[in-house]
Amino acid sequence: MAGRLRSGIIGTGFMGEVHAHAVRAAGGTVSAVAGRTTAGAERAAPALGALHPAASPEALIERDDVDVVHICTPNATHARYAKMAIAAGKAVICEKPLATSAHDAAELADLAHRQGTVAAVPFVYRFYPAVREARALVARGDAGRLWLLHGSYLQDWLADGDATNWRVDPAAGGASRAFGDIGVHWCDLMEFVTGQRITRLVASTSQAFAERGGDGASFPVATEDGAAVLFETDQGATGSVVVSQVSPGRKNQLWFSFDGTEASLSFDQEQPDTLWVGRTDAASRIAVGPDTLATEGGRRYARLPAGHPQGYQDSFNAFVADVYEAVRGDAPDGLPTFADGLRAAQLTQALVASAREGAWVSVPTHDRISTII
Incomplete structure (x- = not known):
């Protein structure tokens, strides 16, 4: 996939902001953001630099202007949203834990493997x-x-x-x-x-x-x-x-x-x-x-x-940049x-x-x- 990648961020809290910053640092666009409510997404969109608020996480996943879905929601929701994003043909970055059970995590890992989907977890250290x-x-x-x-x-x-x-x-x-x-x-x-x-x-x-x-x-x-x-x-x-x-x-x-x-x-x-x-x-x-x-x-x-320390956000930016390189067809070493x-x-x-x-x-x-x- 060539050109500027377009991302959708599900989650409007601290981690959503970290992801949004990393998207922009990697040269991507935050096309949409979704929260628990439409009103929450509308409030968060300017802070995250998103072009559009989405009515729901499900609506964000289905958008044509989203290539990569970033899941930054409470843990128990991760598996459901990740499965939906893979089914929609989107690349996925899902906050850990990938799922709240090893069985569900195994199903997601296998699904991403079989579909050939770029699916990453931010082990950014x-x-x-x-x-x-x-x-x-x-x-x-x-x-x-x-x-x-x-x-x-x-x-x-x-x-x-x-x-x-x-x-x-x-x-x-x-x-x-x-x-x-x-x-x-x-x-x-x-x-x-x-x-x-x-x-x-x-x-x-x-x-x-x-x-x-x-x-x-x-x-x-x-x-x-x-x-x-x-x-x-x-x-x-x-x-x-x-x-x-x-x-x-x-x-x-x-x-x-x-x-x-x-x-x-x-x-x-x-x-x-x-x-x-x-x-x-x-x-x-x-x-x-x-x-x-x-x-x-x-x-x-x-x-x-x-002498110029690089910190957590710098590492997160590097992680997202490598994910985007993988979406474009490269295979960065050590991508989680x-x-x-x-x-x-x-x-x-x-x-x-x-x-x-x-x-x-x-x-x-x-x-x-x-x-x-």
């Missing part, structure tokens, strides 16, 4: 230059054999016991909140950078607050505020990740350390302009820039000179697809089962989508 540099260094053997993979993803947006939103409700957000929302980002990044896949895990989940909501409208919380996970991989490594949405002062700290026999590689999303490389004789912080990174994988996404959304759903399902049973749980590692539905 893959698009930080430092992350791509780490991946390339691991691939060429600089770290030696990776044997210990550990880190955390910490936020504080629910640190107030009165704070809540739709994600806290399992009917809208799914059975797992903290892990399903942010823990899967860490796991995707670990598997992407290291090339290793989690084969089994054991998890413990916890709550900072048994109830949420103030002013006499409190309600019991059914999903986790945090989780601690131990895992093993298909290449013999062990690892751990701690996830929390109730860690005061941590705004969005995704941190990892991937430790090998020759070197350790560490990245902190709150300080995205450096990659830490540790060896027994020295440790260094590599500044992110097209002239300072050593690999083509890292340099490809380093748009600014070293519905198969990766399925992988996240499988990990979430395993975490929920492990926390419930207090036992190790195996995670599927199938390469072919059709074998798992």
Whole structure:
């Protein structure tokens, strides 16, 4: 598909704005926006730079001036809208989780595969230059054999016991909140950078607050505020990740350390302009820039000179640009697809089962989508 791509965004909140900015940065046009109501779409259209408000998500999907459908709605609606968009012949970018069950995620991944649809999930932390540099260094053997993979993803947006939103409700957000929302980002990044896949895990989940909501409208919380996970991989490594949405002062700290026999590689999303490389004789912080990174994988996404940090929106812009290149017929390396959304759903399902049973749980590692539905 040549020319300027036209996008429709379903969802008028924070993520809708992020997607709209990325569409424009990729040279696309936001043709239409849809919300829960027509009035909501009309209010959001100017802020998102959309040419038209749509009467409903269904109406947006059917529009002739929409080539790519961006789904930025509560989790429980993702599968339905994604299935409709694929059936309408549209490319799809669907926020994670792809679906609130692994079965539904598998159906969507298989449908997109059979239809040949460009269908992507925004695992955008893959698009930080430092992350791509780490991946390339691991691939060429600089770290030696990776044997210990550990880190955390910490936020504080629910640190107030009165704070809540739709994600806290399992009917809208799914059975797992903290892990399903942010823990899967860490796991995707670990598997992407290291090339290793989690084969089994054991998890413990916890709550900072048994109830949420103030002013006499409190309600019991059914999903986790945090989780601690131990895992093993298909290449013999062990690892751990701690996830929390109730860690005061941590705004969005995704941190990892991937430790090998020759070197350790560490990245902190709150300080995205450096990659830490540790060896027994020295440790260094590599500044992110097209002239300072050593690999083509890292340099490809380093748009600014070293000392000019690129952040979350820059990575999101790069993700959407790669999706649009795929729609035009190219095949960008490392594009997260519905198969990766399925992988996240499988990990979430395993975490929920492990926390419930207090036992190790195996995670599927199938390469072919059709074998798992």
